[in-house]
Amino acid sequence: MVHFQDLNISEPVKQALAKMGFEEATPIQAEAIPLALEGQDLIGQAQTGTGKTAAFGIPMIESIQVHANHTQGLVVTPTRELAIQVAEELNRIGEFKKVRALPVYGGQDINRQIKALKQFPHIIVGTPGRLLDHLRRKTLRLNHIAHVILDEADEMLNMGFIDDITAILEQCPQEKQTLLFSATMPEPIKTLALRFMRQPAEVKIRAKEVTVPLIDQYYLEVQEKQKFDVLCRLLDLESPELAIVFGRTKRRVDELSEALKRRGYLAEGIHGDLSQNRRDQVINQFRSGTIDILVATDVAARGLDIQGVTHVYNFDIPQDPENYVHRIGRTGRAGQAGQAVTFVVPREIDHLKTIERLTKRKLEKRRIPTINEVLKGRQQTAMETLLRVAEEGDIQAFQRMAQELLEEQDSVTLVAAALKLLTKEPDQTPVRLTAEEPLQVKKKKQVHGRKKRPNRPRYPKTDKMRHKHRP
Numbered sequence: 001m002v003h004f005q006d007l008n009i010s011e012p013v014k015q016a017l018a019k020m021g022f023e024e025a026t027p028i029q030a031e032a033i034p035l036a037l038e039g040q041d042l043i044g045q046a047q048t049g050t051g052k053t054a055a056f057g058i059p060m061i062e063s064i065q066v067h068a069n070h071t072q073g074l075v076v077t078p079t080r081e082l083a084i085q086v087a088e089e090l091n092r093i094g095e096f097k098k099v100r101a102l103p104v105y106g107g108q109d110i111n112r113q114i115k116a117l118k119q120f121p122h123i124i125v126g127t128p129g130r131l132l133d134h135l136r137r138k139t140l141r142l143n144h145i146a147h148v149i150l151d152e153a154d155e156m157l158n159m160g161f162i163d164d165i166t167a168i169l170e171q172c173p174q175e176k177q178t179l180l181f182s183a184t185m186p187e188p189i190k191t192l193a194l195r196f197m198r199q200p201a202e203v204k205i206r207a208k209e210v211t212v213p214l215i216d217q218y219y220l221e222v223q224e225k226q227k228f229d230v231l232c233r234l235l236d237l238e239s240p241e242l243a244i245v246f247g248r249t250k251r252r253v254d255e256l257s258e259a260l261k262r263r264g265y266l267a268e269g270i271h272g273d274l275s276q277n278r279r280d281q282v283i284n285q286f287r288s289g290t291i292d293i294l295v296a297t298d299v300a301a302r303g304l305d306i307q308g309v310t311h312v313y314n315f316d317i318p319q320d321p322e323n324y325v326h327r328i329g330r331t332g333r334a335g336q337a338g339q340a341v342t343f344v345v346p347r348e349i350d351h352l353k354t355i356e357r358l359t360k361r362k363l364e365k366r367r368i369p370t371i372n373e374v375l376k377g378r379q380q381t382a383m384e385t386l387l388r389v390a391e392e393g394d395i396q397a398f399q400r401m402a403q404e405l406l407e408e409q410d411s412v413t414l415v416a417a418a419l420k421l422l423t424k425e426p427d428q429t430p431v432r433l434t435a436e437e438p439l440q441v442k443k444k445k446q447v448h449g450r451k452k453r454p455n456r457p458r459y460p461k462t463d464k465m466r467h468k469h470r471p
């Protein structure tokens with residue numbers, strides 16, 4: 001075990017880590033931090049939820065010269081929510097050193113961003129589209145960047161982002177440190193990365209499996225038409241604290257979240273077509289537990305760190321096997337246990353095999369729970385709820401009423417009635433979901449197989465730029 005005290009870290013940063021409750025370094029942190037502090041380029045691969053953010057964040061913050069009046073560090077992330085989250089973690093780590101990190105992403109008022117950029121934050125955490133936008137407007141200069149990090153590096157170097165990343169890197173000085181981090185790193189992407197890195201060290205935590213052992217993974221074979229009712233049964237049976245349900249398309253996410261709401265669940269959807277305000281609102285509701293089911297496209301698959309996510313449901317099996325690893329990695333973080341359930345329609349069984357080959361792990365098959373089992377589950381939940389409320393207290397106001405009731409009826413009858421009321425009846429409200437076609441298995445694995453770019457406003461590139469930035 002490596003304690004942060006044993007690493008060559010300055011007092012203010014140690015103090016911040018203590019405040020964050022970090023004592024021991026995770027394996028990726030123990031290996032990556034000393035190398036990164038030496039200025040080494042790195043490719044870091046470690047399982048989801050094992051602290052990669054601090055693994056690059058600590059050395060980056062250590063190397064910042066606080067009094068220099070220019071931006072020295074750049075972190076690029078694939079989604080806006082991740083940019084916000086990473087900037088927050090960097091600000092926590094840098095609190096006592098007084099390092100400031102600014103998130104810069106699409107959908108946020110650009111004038112406000114321009115104003116914030118003029119204050120020269122030490123670190124900028126941004127999504128590629130908005131970073132390029134600022135570069136074109138000349139409201140951002142990268143000529144003093146000494147450290148670049150690509151978080152979710154394999155995603156950033158995939159087809160949808162590679163041109164943007166190349167364009168951004170070209171604006172940075174030649175002399176700089178480049179760090180790549182992800183839970184997955186397909187070989188061809190690594191080869192591509194070597195072109196713009198200086199003899200990077202590879203830090204790969206040799207876990208037996210790509211996925212986290214604390215995540216209990218299983219699959220159910222279902223017909224497309226059954227999926228929704230099966231999902232409701234599982235939710236009722238397991239009463240997740242927080243759950244993420246992944247759907248394949250934006251329409252799917254809209255329909256699913258609507259359908260769940262109709263059946264009385266506290267669910268909201270998130271995908272790239274929603275306004276940034278809406279996206280922020282939904283994520284905040286989910287983080288605070290105002291809603292307990294987040295329905296999402298792959299926009300929420302990578303990097304998001306939300307405490308209390310106990311269940312991940314792949315309502316539709318993911319297209320990219322890598323994204324399976326990332327999706328289920330939203331649970332089982334920082335030593336917590338989690339459960340991941342994948343729905344597979346019969347024609348997608350081969351797709352499941354592809355995922356199993358990547359994760360080097362066979363998924364356990366479960367059968368669809370019966371109505372009876374669900375009912376038992378609901379009764380169990382009702383009992384637990386009643387007990388919890390009784391133990392947590394704050395029920396003085398009801399005690400007099402309870403006394404009155406006990407004069408009318410015996411206690412067992414009354415508790416039974418309370419349980420009956422608390423036991424959620426099966427909700428059969430009809431819902432309508434448009435059927436999704438089963439996924440076609442690709443014969444050859446396409447590494448650059450990303451078809452769709454993340455949804456964001458595009459600025460037409462001139463031909464000149466396009467050629468200039470081709471690697």
Ligand SMILES: Nc1ncnc2c1ncn2[C@@H]1O[C@H](COP(=O)(O)OP(=O)(O)OP(=O)(O)O)[C@@H](O)[C@H]1O
Nearest residue numbers: 022024025026048049050051052053183303305334
């Ligand atoms: N040394 C540590 N001690 C305790 N908690 C930690 C430590 N390092 C990180 N954490 C916590 O663990 C959680 C997961 O960290 P983080 O988000 O960096 O994981 P990750 O490896 O980037 O995962 P992903 O691949 O999903 O992006 C966070 O809540 C973080 O605060």
Ligand SMILES: [Mg+2]
Nearest residue numbers: 052053151303
């Ligand atoms: Mg991460």
